[in-house]
Amino acid sequence: RKEVEQDPGPFNVPEGATVAFNCTYSNSASQSFFWYRQDCRKEPKLLMSVYSSGNEDGRFTAQLNRASQYISLLIRDSKLSDSATYLCVVNGKATGNKLTFGGGTRVLVKP
């Protein structure tokens, strides 16, 4: 079983719609959680950190459920530019250490 699992998609989303997807992680000791965005053939870029109380950044909302060990990302009012692969990322320690990535969820926003 992979440490971080994601639905690979693709999620085909009409422009302006809302899309949400989850990832699950297996290490209950994980302490830091992130969503990274990766465009085709580019490097991953931090989208947002995920906090225990849930957090929002503009049209993006992230939630963490420690009891069930899953993280979610919701995108409201989808834009064409939101088309990308969204990587769920877990860090086992609070201080600098390796990141464990999921395989990514591909989102395609269409006009």
Next chain:
Amino acid sequence: DTGVSQDPRHKITKRGQNVTFRCDPISEHNRLYWYRQTLGQGPEFLTYFQNEAQLEKSRLLSDRFSAERPKGSFSTLEIQRTEQGDSAMYLCASSGPRRQGGTDTQYFGPGTRLTVL
């Protein structure tokens, strides 16, 4: 532009050749990481430096792979006797001293895409 640079951006080599990649982290960052990403997968951790000390290595880092960060600034990743299975994107990331209460955000460079023929 995150400030992490990698060179070269693309490398095509023949099986059995040695290759070396370079990563220049963000200047004030003391931590440097190497990851490998194959098509359709997320990046996988290879190794991690804090200053010049290599603190962690993945099982993925076979004895054909070696990484260095001699002065705690730039890092090199060498692959000896390349195999076709080494074809991947090699990503470097760096992070700085964690501010109190903050998270240790890693910033990625553009990657070196290796193709082994």
